[in-house]
Amino acid sequence: MARPKEKLLADVMVLVFRLNGRLLEQGDRLVERLNLTSARWQVLGALALAGRSLTAPQIASAMGITRQGAQKQLNRLMNEGLLEHRSNPSHERSPLYVLTDSGARTFAEADQLCDLWAADLGQAFPEDALHTTERVLGELLARLNRPLASLIGKRPKADCDPL
Amino acid sequence: MARPKEKLLADVMVLVFRLNGRLLEQGDRLVERLNLTSARWQVLGALALAGRSLTAPQIASAMGITRQGAQKQLNRLMNEGLLEHRSNPSHERSPLYVLTDSGARTFAEADQLCDLWAADLGQAFPEDALHTTERVLGELLARLNRPLASLIGKRPKADCDPL
DNA sequence: CCCTTAATGACAACCAGTTGTCATTAAGGG
DNA sequence: CCCTTAATGACAACTGGTTGTCATTAAGGG
Numbered sequence: 001m002a003r004p005k006e007k008l009l010a011d012v013m014v015l016v017f018r019l020n021g022r023l024l025e026q027g028d029r030l031v032e033r034l035n036l037t038s039a040r041w042q043v044l045g046a047l048a049l050a051g052r053s054l055t056a057p058q059i060a061s062a063m064g065i066t067r068q069g070a071q072k073q074l075n076r077l078m079n080e081g082l083l084e085h086r087s088n089p090s091h092e093r094s095p096l097y098v099l100t101d102s103g104a105r106t107f108a109e110a111d112q113l114c115d116l117w118a119a120d121l122g123q124a125f126p127e128d129a130l131h132t133t134e135r136v137l138g139e140l141l142a143r144l145n146r147p148l149a150s151l152i153g154k155r156p157k158a159d160c161d162p163l
Numbered sequence: 164m165a166r167p168k169e170k171l172l173a174d175v176m177v178l179v180f181r182l183n184g185r186l187l188e189q190g191d192r193l194v195e196r197l198n199l200t201s202a203r204w205q206v207l208g209a210l211a212l213a214g215r216s217l218t219a220p221q222i223a224s225a226m227g228i229t230r231q232g233a234q235k236q237l238n239r240l241m242n243e244g245l246l247e248h249r250s251n252p253s254h255e256r257s258p259l260y261v262l263t264d265s266g267a268r269t270f271a272e273a274d275q276l277c278d279l280w281a282a283d284l285g286q287a288f289p290e291d292a293l294h295t296t297e298r299v300l301g302e303l304l305a306r307l308n309r310p311l312a313s314l315i316g317k318r319p320k321a322d323c324d325p326l
Numbered sequence: 327c328c329c330t331t332a333a334t335g336a337c338a339a340c341c342a343g344t345t346g347t348c349a350t351t352a353a354g355g356g
Numbered sequence: 357c358c359c360t361t362a363a364t365g366a367c368a369a370c371t372g373g374t375t376g377t378c379a380t381t382a383a384g385g386g
Contacts (some may be wrong), residue, residue: 006281015300020183022307118169144185
């Protein structure tokens with residue numbers, strides 16, 4: 001075989017980097033008119049998908065970023081009136097966030113645009129190819145969520161110490 | 164079908180975002196010992212792969228980022244002695260960059276680590292699944308490189324005007 | 327040979343994310 | 357019921373990328 005699996009995988013990695021950039025860029029343009037960016041859109045999405053109020057750390061975790069990163073977008077969305085606080089019965093310093101009417105409307109518009117966009121992009125691909133892609137990327141992600149201690153010759157942290 | 168293609172594609176997009184983060188994170192850790200980051204590693208890679216000296220804009224284009232972004236990393240790599248200037252016969256203000264011995268050695272080490280890493284990650288996947296993934300992502304990228312003018316109701320720029 | 331335009335580097339401002347620190351609140355074990 | 361520890365928000369500094377601007381150099385057309 002001309003391309004060993006490592007090389008194929010390296011190609012996939014490079015594609016992921018490029019795609020990430022393009023997706024964010026096009027996503028930004030897609031929701032520009034709504035005064036959203038990809039980042040703020042994703043926050044609205046986390047709340048809309050959850051269908052209930054969430055705290056900042058919960059939203060961060062749903063987005064796969066740090067709570068500080070999520071907090072920045074939350075503060076901004078609050079200022080713009082797309083979100084509001086609900087007092088959190090089980091944590092007085094950590095409010096729950098919910099979409100305002102304006103926020104829900106804005107997200108619905110973005111979601112419509114996204115469907116059009118995805119339908120347009122998706123028509124080029126056979127269903128099973130998309131499925132395979134999803135499976136591979138998902139499995140890759142799962143493997144990347146484990147540490148790579150062995151390769152870098154770094155000792156595992158104390159709490160991972162072998163008995 | 165329970166999942167229409169738009170939804171599958173949306174899932175793939177989310178996976179790309181997550182993977183991008185993880186790959187950068189693990190990549191950073193992989194080359195940490197070499198005083199590299201994913202970004203600086205990629206600059207060295209662009210030069211090593213090209214096998215010849217390149218200008219800053221050429222490197223930026225190879226990396227798919229802006230020339231200003233590439234320049235930042237180039238300046239830093241110069242300071243650390245991994246790159247050096249060659250005078251550019253065809254452009255006196257835009258020098259050519261080449262790897263120093265130290266830069267070439269550092270990149271060779273990183274490349275070795277990368278092969279180990281990719282081999283480890285790649286063994287989980289059948290060859291044809293990786294191939295399909297590469298094809299889908301590549302085609303997706305190609306489609307994302309065209310503007311999405313129609314969906315956002317934005318007029319195309321003057322130089323794209325229909326005759 | 328000018329003169330306009332494109333390419334380039336330097337710089338600054340910004341965006342989205344990270345890590346780290348600090349003070350406060352929540353939670354749980356003697 | 358303390359007292360320690362974890363979780364949280366606020367803040368600051370940093371990274372890697374973006375856009376925009378400016379001055380200079382290259383390139384090409386009258």
